[in-house]
Amino acid sequence: MTARRTLTALLTAAVAFGGTVLLGAPAAQADSLGTLAAAPATGSDVSPMALKTSGTCPDPADYLIVSVTGAGFPAAGQNVVGNSPVSIYPSAGSGYEVPLTETMRDYANTAGFKTLQGRYEFTVTCRRAFGSDTYGDFKGSIWFTSNTAYQSTAPAVATTASLTMSPAGSSVQGSAVTFTAKITPSTAPGSVRFYDGTSPYGPPVTVTNGSAKLTSTALAAGTHSLKAQFTPANPANHIASSSAAVPYTVKLRPPTVTTAPKITGTVRVGSTVTCSVKFSGATTVRHQWLRDGTAISGATGATRVLGAADRAHKLSCRPSGVNSGGTTTATSPAVTVATGPALRATTAPAISGTAKVGSKLTAKAGTWTPAAQSYSYVWKRDGKAISGATKSTYTAVKADKGHKLSLTVTAGRAGFANGSATSKSVTVS
Incomplete structure (x- = not known):
């Protein structure tokens, strides 16, 4: 009966001071004794709430006081339970169950603000009835996910993902291309999967210091729409995110010479010779014949009938392999054109x-x-x-x-x- 009367007197005193108990606030921060848990774990701004400590106050502490910090409250905290003997609180397992004297809406009104948002941390401080000495704290938090609803677990943090490419904009088929995803916040653990359109590209890459990179030479020629998708290691702590699509073009690699050009056939006046060459990746092969290193006007076929003007001169051919990625040109060794056979x-x-x-x-x-x-x-x-x-x-x-x-x-x-x-x-x- 004595404990109940004491608790009633303290609650009445709290109401008399507009929900804020200023009696005997601790002068210094003490060591951590353990944690607090809100009961119920979820609720509203106008629902009753109690705090359950993970342990009891050590000797010689026989009183406790409760304060709250967070958006809207003073930086030093606002008392929500005045200096009270621990004996008045019912046991909650190995600790105490300390009911708050008013609702969170009441405390917000007393502090002079209207919007409850984000994290609010409660501190139960063990102390004596008088004096400024403290003997340790129990701490715990709730999070308001809206102005009227709270939960006792931290809400998942939103993330953002961005994607950059190196080289930017375009590259040549077969060259190294680096995908770099940046994840914010940089402390969010998880992995990134890169996508080419709707298809995954490459294996998942672990995020390190807010970054994930993938280098590849296998991006196909053509146009692409690339993005990065972040998957958090713990979805309860962070929210998945995707980057904006990044347009990218891989240009076709210019043709390569697989068989060097040479002139085949009998190299004498009156004979037909061929510019023999092989390209890989060419959609078109163009030819230019040269006499003593100078282009012969109109001589652009793969074959050439040697005329009198060619006799005793150095003849070579210069084929070019062409595709949408570029042009590759090579020149054959020169050969001397002999006199044609007798009439x-x-x-x-x-x-x-x-x-x-x-x-x-x-x-x-x-x-x-x-x-x-x-x-x-x-x-x-x-x-x-x-x-x-x-x-x-x-x-x-x-x-x-x-x-x-x-x-x-x-x-x-x-x-x-x-x-x-x-x-x-x-x-x-």
Whole structure:
């Protein structure tokens, strides 16, 4: 009965002072004795609340006082239970159950503010009835998740995730690309999973000091939408978050030469040669032929028929492999173009006219491959050249009578060796 009367007197005194008991506040902070737990664990701003200590006050402390700190209350704390003998509180396991004299809304009104928010820490201080000596504290907290509702566990902390890429914006296929996720707060433990669109990219990466990195060379050519997703180690403590999508382009790697260029075929005038080369990754292969290192106008095919202008010059080819990522160019070794083969008669030369003394004979040059551009003539008597008889016509003389006349034609073409052929003979009468 005595304990109850004492508790009633203290509660009445608390009300008389507007819910704030100022009696005997401790002069100094003492050592921690343990923890406090709010009962009930969840409630509202106008619901009754008690604090359960994890232990009892040590000798010679036989009184306690309770204060609260947090948003709206004085920095030094506001008393919510005045200096009271520990004997009036019912046992709560190994400690005490200390009812608050008013509600949190009442205490907020007394302190002069309206919005209850965030964490509020209660301190039960063990002391004597008089004097300033204290003998240790029990501490515990509640969190207001709105102006009217509290809980006895810390709410999960919101996090933010951001993603940067290096190199920024774009890269070349096959080159190293680094994903860097920044997590705020930096103390939030957990892991980051990177995504390419909706598909995971790479394994989860542990967050260290607020950062997670992944370096890869396997990002495919094309456009991408990349993001980082943070998963907290303990969802009760932190909230998962995702970064904004980061657009990224991987350019196709320029073609690579897999077989070096070279000129194949017979390198002489009149022959067709080929610029032989192999590229990896090329969508188009372009060619340029060079003469003595200078580009030949219009010579842009994979093959080239060698002409007279090429004879005795250094010929090379310069192929280029092309794709959307760029152009790769290589040049073949140079080769010297040889003289073309001798012209060949496809129709033999012939002598036209009447083969008799005083008659004019005319040379028929015949046909040649490749086509001849010039001809020279040698008339012969019995197979021997007739002095001065080098024109396309010849008039038979007395010395020819009874002898055989023939004609040797030499055909010429620029870049080719000369070709020669002899007609059938005719007997002069």
